[in-house]
Amino acid sequence: MNSFDCEKSFLVDFNLETGFSEKAETTKRRLSQMSEMYCDSEAVKKLLETGDPIVYAFHEMGFPERKGDLAFGTTILYPGTVGDEYYMTKGHFHNQLDTAEVYYTLSGEGYMVMENPEGDTIEMPLKKGEAVYVPKRYAHRTVNTGKRPLVLFFTFAADAGHDYGAIETKGFRKIIVERDGKPVIIDNPKWK
Numbered sequence: 001m002n003s004f005d006c007e008k009s010f011l012v013d014f015n016l017e018t019g020f021s022e023k024a025e026t027t028k029r030r031l032s033q034m035s036e037m038y039c040d041s042e043a044v045k046k047l048l049e050t051g052d053p054i055v056y057a058f059h060e061m062g063f064p065e066r067k068g069d070l071a072f073g074t075t076i077l078y079p080g081t082v083g084d085e086y087y088m089t090k091g092h093f094h095n096q097l098d099t100a101e102v103y104y105t106l107s108g109e110g111y112m113v114m115e116n117p118e119g120d121t122i123e124m125p126l127k128k129g130e131a132v133y134v135p136k137r138y139a140h141r142t143v144n145t146g147k148r149p150l151v152l153f154f155t156f157a158a159d160a161g162h163d164y165g166a167i168e169t170k171g172f173r174k175i176i177v178e179r180d181g182k183p184v185i186i187d188n189p190k191w192k
């Protein structure tokens with residue numbers, strides 16, 4: 001837990017290229033922690049034989065999950081593919097399904113992949129200098145389709161909570177793969 005008092009105003013700096021802030025708590029996600037999420041199990045196995053790459057990291061303010069406050073931070077998603085599937089975050093619903101989130105792209109490019117429990121899907125491009133609104137009730141995942149790190153600033157209701165389980169079990173309906181050097185959105189063959 002950091003020393004900020006979110007009853008008061010304060011300033012935090014984030015690096016635009018790396019997303020890093022000395023004042024935020026850093027969490028790293030490696031391929032082995034999300035190996036089941038990629039379609040190509042053989043490609044996962046092969047990559048893990050030679051190491052365990054960091055797929056993404058996030059830097060966030062460790063605020064209490066309290067109604068009325070805003071949680072915020074940055075995500076840095078590295079470039080790469082597993083088979084032909086681009087590096088991505090695990091993705092989650094909010095425990096409080098009726099809470100939205102805003103992501104602003106600081107550098108890099110990619111997609112925000114979203115879906116609601118009814119099966120409606122949205123894929124929004126992420127471009128430097130643009131903000132994307134993730135509506136309430138939509139699970140969300142970021143995908144890096146570029147050649148450099150994708151860095152995003154995010155903010156959401158501090159008491160929203162994260163539900164990773166549903167996505168870990170079912171996956172997203174849509175995935176993004178590289179075809180002839182370009183990103184293509186396809187149905188997820190592993191979706192249950």
Ligand SMILES: [Fe+2]
Pocket residue numbers: 092093094101140156
């Ligand atoms: Fe979220």
